[in-house]
Amino acid sequence: METEHNIRLTSTEIAALWTTYQNDTLAKCVLSYFLSKVEDKEIKGVVELALSISETHIGQLTELFQSENFPIPLGFTGEDVNVNARRLFSDSFFLYYIKNMSKVGLTTYGMTYSMASRADTRTFFGDALRETMTLDKKVTQVLQNKGLYIRPPSIPTPDHIDFVKNQSFLFGGFFGFGEKRPLLSMEIGQLFANIQTNSLGKALLMGFAQVVRSQEIRDYLLTGKEISNNHIKSFSETCLDEDIPVPMTWDPDVMDSTEPPFSDKLILFHVSLLVTAGTANYAVSMAASPRKDVAANYVKLTAEIAAYANHGAKLMIENGWLEEPPQSPDRRKLVKA
Structure with missing residues (x-):
């Protein structure tokens, strides 16, 4: 990752980069364990993609921290995971877990990208956002393929527009009124x-x-x-x-x-x-x-x-x-x- 040494990192960028390193080192541990247990080939592909994204981020962030003489956070290491431990969760749970964490990543990376100032950090968070979109697309497709995707409830499609008539729209029986x-x-x-x-x-x-x-x-x-x-x-x-x-x-x-x-x-x-x-x-x-x-x-x-x-x-x-x-x-x- 190329760094513009004449432009200092902002407090927002420092916080986002530091937090991302913590989260990705945690994800690497969790996903490494998942990968050692997963049996379904299609689900394994999702776990491998998620792990690859986290490992790439860790390498990019390490390089950036070193170029800035920024102490590399400890985060989480191989000492925090035992991939040989017995299975704790099912293959389908791995999918739901990755789906939920990709949702968190989409929200986080979208916000940090919009708040980043320096070109290299904007590139990093922009790439991270696109990678997470790819991961979310893949895990959603596998959930759907296996009949595991849970759709939100449906309601009838409106057949006309309307406007709120009174303030009872807001109260909803609040404090027993309306x-x-x-x-x-x-x-x-x-x-x-x-x-x-x-x-x-x-x-x-x-x-x-x-x-x-x-x-x-x-x-x-x-x-x-x-x-x-x-x-x-x-x-x-x-x-x-x-x-x-x-x-x-x-x-x-x-x-x-x-x-x-x-x-x-x-x-x-x-x-x-x-x-x-x-x-x-x-x-x-x-x-x-x-x-x-x-x-x-x-x-x-x-x-x-x-x-x-x-x-x-x-x-x-x-x-x-x-x-x-x-x-x-x-x-x-x-x-x-």
């Missing part, structure tokens, strides 16, 4: 997506809880599993109240292994990554939900996962696993010095 209007198409889409991501997270937490070594972290994972389950129930009830179908869960895709394929450090960091993505999803969903009772529910549930994320951060600090992100100089200390 009748609930039917869910909007965008509200249905967001509820459905959040049920899916929580279902995937619940299955991942269940698997992680079976293999984690620390009892304290196991208790934390089980708490997260219960939170995910409660959120699934909450979103599902909103849909079922209006006869909107809800997606299935992936609990059966978790095997009975108790042999750790990943370090406790990787598992805890991965959970924090999921919580961060979930928080972003809820923020978007809240903004896309004019009905006040639906939006208020997202606010309540966001506060719950924020507290959970804080607990996870404390555990990482206590174990000496929280790698410190780049930060601005402490000017007050420098002045005193």
Whole structure:
């Protein structure tokens, strides 16, 4: 990757590059384990593509960091994965996992590309976005080929346009006032997506809880599993109240292994990554939900996962696993010095 040495990296670029390195080294560990277990040839091709993308990013970022005299983050290494551990998840779960992570990547890379300034970083994030689009296309096609793709609910196509007549459109029975209007198409889409991501997270937490070594972290994972389950129930009830179908869960895709394929450090960091993505999803969903009772529910549930994320951060600090992100100089200390 060519670097324009006369132009300094911005704080936004430093943060995005550092975070991408952390996430791709984690992905390399997870996907290497998946690759050692996958049996279906078509699914194996998806795992290989995802792994290749992460390995390419790690090489490009290492080169960029070195050219900038930027300390290469530790991230995650071969010490954080045991590819010889027994199978923990099914082949179909590998597909759903990659589909969900590609969705996160599309959102993240789109945002970081738009915020990047320097030509080389814009090229990197632009390429990463295109690569992730290719991965998403491939994993979606394989899911469809195997009859595993879960489509969001359908509603009748409108036959005319209309305008909102009064403010009851917003309230939806909030605080007991007014009748609930039917869910909007965008509200249905967001509820459905959040049920899916929580279902995937619940299955991942269940698997992680079976293999984690620390009892304290196991208790934390089980708490997260219960939170995910409660959120699934909450979103599902909103849909079922209006006869909107809800997606299935992936609990059966978790095997009975108790042999750790990943370090406790990787598992805890991965959970924090999921919580961060979930928080972003809820923020978007809240903004896309004019009905006040639906939006208020997202606010309540966001506060719950924020507290959970804080607990996870404390555990990482206590174990000496929280790698410190780049930060601005402490000017007050420098002045005193």
